[in-house]
Amino acid sequence: MDFSKLKILYVYSSQGISARTHLVTTQGKSIAKTGATVEYYDIPGVGMWNYVSHIGKLRKFAKEGNYDLIHAQFGYSGFTASFAGIRPLIVSLMGSDYRLERMASRLTRLFARLFWDCTIVKSQKMFNNLKIKDAKIIPNGINFKRFKPIDREIARRQAGFSSSAHVLWVSDPQRKEKNFALARESFSFIETEDVELTIVNNVEIDKVPSYYYAADVLLLTSRWEGSPNVIKEAMACSLPIVSTDVGDVADITKEVDGCFIVESDPEEIANAIDTALLYGKRTNGRDKVKHMDVEFISERLLEVYKNVLKEHTKK
Known part of the structure; x- marks a missing residue:
C-alpha cells in the first residue's frame, strides 16, 4: 500500500495534560515519516458533556478533511468519533480505560463490536480485563x-x-x-x-x-x-x-x-x-x-491500518 497518499486523523482528549498530547503526537510523527499525512483533533477539557459537545464539531471537521482513516486515542474519544459517524475507525484504549466503571466497560465492548473497525489495547492485562474479542495488543512506543x-x-x-x-x-x-x-x-x-x-x-x-x-x-x-x-x-x-x-x-x-x-x-x-x-x-x-522504539510500533500500526482499509473497501 502506498502510505504517502494516506490521510489520517488522530482524535484524542488532552485534558490539559501535556503528556497525553506528547504520547499521541510522538506516534503520529513517526507514522508521518512513511509519507502519510497525520492531523490531530483534540477534545480539550474534562467531563462527559465535553465529549458530547464535540460530536457535531468532529463530524464537520472530519468531513471537511476528507480523511481515509480515523484513529481515536482513549476510549471516550472513540465514543465521540462513533457518534460522529466517521469511519473507518480504529480506537486505542489507554491505561485510563483499564479500570472503567462497569457501565463504561460494557459500553466499550458494545462499541468495539458495533462501531469500531479495530480496537487496540496496550497490554495482555488490558486484553484480559476488557475482554474485547479480536483486540490487538500494541503498546505505545517511545522515541x-x-x-x-x-x-x-x-x-x-x-x-x-x-x-x-x-x-x-x-x-x-x-x-x-x-x-x-x-x-x-x-x-x-x-x-x-x-x-x-x-x-x-x-x-x-x-x-x-x-x-x-x-x-x-x-x-x-x-x-x-x-x-x-x-x-x-x-x-x-x-x-x-x-x-x-x-x-x-x-x-x-x-x-x-x-x-x-x-x-x-x-x-x-x-x-x-x-x-x-x-x-x-x-x-x-x-x-x-x-523493540518498543516508536518506529517499530509504527510498523505494527501501519499493518493494522492496511488491513482495516482493505476490509472497509469490501463493504
Whole structure:
C-alpha cells in the first residue's frame, strides 16, 4: 500500500495534560515519516458533556478533511468519533480505560463490536480485563533517539541534582490512579541515608532524559496502567526500577537485574528501593526495550491500518 497518499486523523482528549498530547503526537510523527499525512483533533477539557459537545464539531471537521482513516486515542474519544459517524475507525484504549466503571466497560465492548473497525489495547492485562474479542495488543512506543545516553555528571547538573541519591517519581501527584500517597508513605520506611524523592511533572520534554540519567531509581506506585511509557523511558536510560505490578511492567522488566516488582505495600516498596540503591549501577534495560522504539510500533500500526482499509473497501 502506498502510505504517502494516506490521510489520517488522530482524535484524542488532552485534558490539559501535556503528556497525553506528547504520547499521541510522538506516534503520529513517526507514522508521518512513511509519507502519510497525520492531523490531530483534540477534545480539550474534562467531563462527559465535553465529549458530547464535540460530536457535531468532529463530524464537520472530519468531513471537511476528507480523511481515509480515523484513529481515536482513549476510549471516550472513540465514543465521540462513533457518534460522529466517521469511519473507518480504529480506537486505542489507554491505561485510563483499564479500570472503567462497569457501565463504561460494557459500553466499550458494545462499541468495539458495533462501531469500531479495530480496537487496540496496550497490554495482555488490558486484553484480559476488557475482554474485547479480536483486540490487538500494541503498546505505545517511545522515541529512542530522545533518550540517547548522557554522561551522569552532566545529567545531574542539567537536572539540578544535589549529591544525594535521587528516586524519581514521574507524573502528576494530583492524579489519584498514580497513587503518590503510597510513594510518600514508602519513604518513611527507607533505611538508606541521604535519599530524595524527586517529582518530575510538567518538565519540558527535551529535559526529561537528563532526569532519568541523573537519577538512581525510578519509582512507579500506580494503582493501574496500560503500558506506562515512564517504564519504557527509564529502561531506555538503563535506570533501575521499583514498580507496582501494573500493566505490562512485569513483562517489560522481566530478567532485568536492578528492576523490582512489588505489592502496594509501603514497607515492601521501601525495601525494594533500598535494594535498588544498593545495586548501584545501570541496568541492561535499554537493550531489552529496543523493540518498543516508536518506529517499530509504527510498523505494527501501519499493518493494522492496511488491513482495516482493505476490509472497509469490501463493504
